[in-house]
């Protein structure tokens with residue numbers, strides 16, 4: 001697989017610390033490859049340097065055949081804007097997709113990306129992200145590759161962006177941080193929002209203990225870990241009810257404490273009463 005000139009060479013596919021599981025490979029194709037520069041920074045940058053994941057970014061125009069490097073054309077049936085050409089995407093994806101690759105296409109019309117989807121993708125060996133621009137990619141591209149590969153059209157939320165690159169950045173960060181050894185302390189994913197229980201996380205504090213007249217809740221300085229844990233669990237649930245009542249009905253109650261389950265019943269009742277008013 002010889003990616004054309006401008007591709008950022010992928011890191012060698014080290015066998016990650018888990019010899020039985022080679023490092024995940026991620027390829028991103030875009031007409032703005034520089035938009036993916038943030039993948040060289042921070043958590044993903046470090047994971048690449050440690051060989052825990054290999055990431056390559058490709059310029060779609062490297063697969064054009066005309067001197068204007070054309071990637072778009074007018075929409076059949078008329079209408080505003082331009083559509084990205086299937087033949088150019090076909091050449092790019094034929095070269096980038098390995099046999100066991102999962103083709104991911106960001107689109108406002110896709111399955112909404114969430115933590116559960118991130119966890120599903122974290123066990124894939126190879127992800128290929130096709131970032132569209134203009135009005136989007138000719139719909140036959142997704143249709144064609146469904147015959148040979150897993151194809152998922154996804155959206156990062158109900159608002160309109162100008163292209164798929166920022167969605168690719170969101171998905172890659174959410175997936176790579178779930179890969180083995182990427183997070184220094186894998187325990188930290190347990191308490192964070194959208195954790196196993198599905199609640200939002202509890203409020204958090206650090207020094208100074210008083211700031212502009214605002215104090216840190218006393219229980220957190222008590223040293224009583226059981227009490228602190230119970231307080232955090234309760235706060236997490238109350239926050240979820242206040243900020244994301246839609247999540248209250250999607251929680252994994254088996255991951256809630258007994259106190260949380262009792263409080264959840266009360267909060268659901270209150271949200272139903274509020275819903276009726």
Ligand code: JD8
Nearest residue numbers: 106107132155156157159161162163164167
């Ligand atoms: C891919 C082209 C722009 C979209 C005409 C504006 C994701 N959550 C999301 N919102 N928007 C996108 C997204 C937008 C994209 C492309 C993803 C490719 N556009 C188009 C249709 C209306 N322009 C997205 N994930």
